Amino acid sequence: MAGLREIEKQFFPLQKIQDVIDLFKHELKDNEPNLTLMSIVLGVIENILTVNRAVSSDADKSNTLEPIFPVIELSTIEALYTKFVTHIKRSVDKTKFPDKFATRELVKIVSDVVWCCLSKSFKDRAHLQSLYSFLTGNKLDCFGVAFAVVAAFQILEYNDVHLSLSEDHAWVVFGEDLKETAEVTWHGKGNEDKRGQPITASVVEKSWLYLNGQPVICNRHMEVAAIVSGINPSINLTVDSVEMGSLQQELLWLLYDLGHLSKYPMALGNLGDLEEISPTPGRPPPVDIFEESIQSSKVHYHNQHVYPYTYLGGYHYRNHNYKKALKAWAEATNAVKNFNYNREDEEIYKEFLEVGNDLIPTMMKHVASENASRIHQTSISYDPDCYADFLRFYDGICEWEEDSKTPVLHITWAKQLVNSLAKFDPTVRKLIHLISEDGEESSSSSESDEESEEEREIIQDENRNQKKKVKAKKGKTHDKDKSDKINGQAEDS
Ligand SMILES: FC(F)c1nnc(N2CCN(c3ncnc4sc(CC(F)(F)F)cc34)CC2)s1
Numbered sequence: 001m002a003g004l005r006e007i008e009k010q011f012f013p014l015q016k017i018q019d020v021i022d023l024f025k026h027e028l029k030d031n032e033p034n035l036t037l038m039s040i041v042l043g044v045i046e047n048i049l050t051v052n053r054a055v056s057s058d059a060d061k062s063n064t065l066e067p068i069f070p071v072i073e074l075s076t077i078e079a080l081y082t083k084f085v086t087h088i089k090r091s092v093d094k095t096k097f098p099d100k101f102a103t104r105e106l107v108k109i110v111s112d113v114v115w116c117c118l119s120k121s122f123k124d125r126a127h128l129q130s131l132y133s134f135l136t137g138n139k140l141d142c143f144g145v146a147f148a149v150v151a152a153f154q155i156l157e158y159n160d161v162h163l164s165l166s167e168d169h170a171w172v173v174f175g176e177d178l179k180e181t182a183e184v185t186w187h188g189k190g191n192e193d194k195r196g197q198p199i200t201a202s203v204v205e206k207s208w209l210y211l212n213g214q215p216v217i218c219n220r221h222m223e224v225a226a227i228v229s230g231i232n233p234s235i236n237l238t239v240d241s242v243e244m245g246s247l248q249q250e251l252l253w254l255l256y257d258l259g260h261l262s263k264y265p266m267a268l269g270n271l272g273d274l275e276e277i278s279p280t281p282g283r284p285p286p287v288d289i290f291e292e293s294i295q296s297s298k299v300h301y302h303n304q305h306v307y308p309y310t311y312l313g314g315y316h317y318r319n320h321n322y323k324k325a326l327k328a329w330a331e332a333t334n335a336v337k338n339f340n341y342n343r344e345d346e347e348i349y350k351e352f353l354e355v356g357n358d359l360i361p362t363m364m365k366h367v368a369s370e371n372a373s374r375i376h377q378t379s380i381s382y383d384p385d386c387y388a389d390f391l392r393f394y395d396g397i398c399e400w401e402e403d404s405k406t407p408v409l410h411i412t413w414a415k416q417l418v419n420s421l422a423k424f425d426p427t428v429r430k431l432i433h434l435i436s437e438d439g440e441e442s443s444s445s446s447e448s449d450e451e452s453e454e455e456r457e458i459i460q461d462e463n464r465n466q467k468k469k470v471k472a473k474k475g476k477t478h479d480k481d482k483s484d485k486i487n488g489q490a491e492d493s
Pocket residue numbers: 142143165166167168169170226229230266267269270307308310311314351477478479480481482483
């Protein structure tokens with residue numbers, strides 16, 4: 001890959017969202033969309049709209065609602081593009097690697113070429129995912145390093161090195177028919193990086209971090225989807241840039257219409273979240289998009305992905321559809337129960353900790369008060385389906401913990417479980433018909449002393465392996481704490 005092609009230059013200067021859409025439309029027609037160019041363009045725009053927002057003086061705080069969109073000059077982009085291409089070509093002597101396919105040694109070298117420039121400061125801040133961040137601040141997050149390696153291989157004209165994505169990690173596949181895998185970035189906090197090493201079957205098996213061998217293996221177009229999905233419109237923890245969110249939403253619809261999201265459940269989930277914030281006329285409602293995300297995981301990934309269900313559960317919770325939220329969360333633990341929890345699975349643990357110890361208790365309280373007002377409609381505390389899904393949610397968590405090296409549950413879980421259980425009406429607890437896996441039938445015990453004995457056992461057991469887990473909010477890219485944001489949108493005046 002040489003310098004920018006003439007046809008690419010003609011799209012500049014970019015003056016409005018449609019100009020960016022047109023550039024991406026053009027790139028996506030190509031079977032080698034220019035990853036470096038697109039990552040830099042999105043990084044420049046994101047930086048201006050979120051990090052270095054032009055603070056307009058009072059004078060021009062005219063009352064027009066004319067949103068701000070920066071003018072992106074070709075010279076700005078070309079300088080950064082040339083810097084990256086030069087850095088990569090100067091650091092890799094291709095004559096030593098005559099093969100058509102990449103080798104593990106070469107993957108490690110390219111990973112080092114990215115790695116060596118990184119500053120050792122904060123790595124899980126927001127807006128560190130793009131090549132713009134790498135080229136102007138020597139900072140990249142976990143995803144950004146893996147993406148930079150793939151973009152570098154595109155510049156070196158290898159078309160076998162591709163991004164492999166799980167729900168909380170990224171690595172590369174390479175070689176003939178993508179048979180090889182290699183770590184190219186770090187994961188989490190306090191873990192030694194394993195760059196250059198293959199991801200072996202023993203590491204992958206029953207591991208959520210590696211999706212039990214069902215990661216999203218990208219082609220070039222899905223790598224474009226990954227950088228679009230990785231756009232972070234956040235200005236701060238509570239406010240998003242309206243323009244950046246619209247750009248991300250329109251680019252995701254462009255990729256959706258071209259079919260590049262069909263095997264990418266998280267990108268579909270991101271699109272569903274954006275549609276909830278600001279629905280696009282003529283497009284399907286968020287629940288349909290979350291359903292497509294779930295279907296994609298079922299069809300392409302053996303239903304091993306968890307986030308499609310927690311996207312849906314979060315959506316129903318925010319919209320007070322508590323019965324559907326419980327159903328989605330029960331299906332989420334039905335997916336996670338096949339994994340064995342280990343210390344690098346912190347992110348999904350935090351997700352379920354929030355559901356079990358924050359969202360469900362709040363929902364049960366909410367319903368109790370609503371109940372007083374709406375006596376006719378059966379509220380969830382009288383609904384046997386809800387009680388069944390509630391039990392399924394916890395059953396999945398317990399099965400997840402079984403055979404795991406690291407315990408999942410601790411006393412807070414037990415206390416909240418007892419707390420939420422008590423909020424279901426005793427009549428509904430009698431209606432449940434428990435059928436164990438071996439088909440043995442039993443109805444849930446309604447004897448209070450038996451239950452209190454059971455509850456006492458749970459609490460004593462949990463006391464023993466009580467473990468404090470602090471829910472650390474991470475501001476990293478592919479930031480899953482978006483849903484915690486109050487959907488305030490910046491007045492980009
Ligand atoms: F469960 C729901 F509440 C979620 N809401 N946002 C969620 N995200 C936000 C987007 N997100 C993602 N969205 C697209 N692609 C990727 S690739 C990836 C792993 C890593 F960052 F590359 F290491 C994460 C991720 C991670 C999960 S889950």
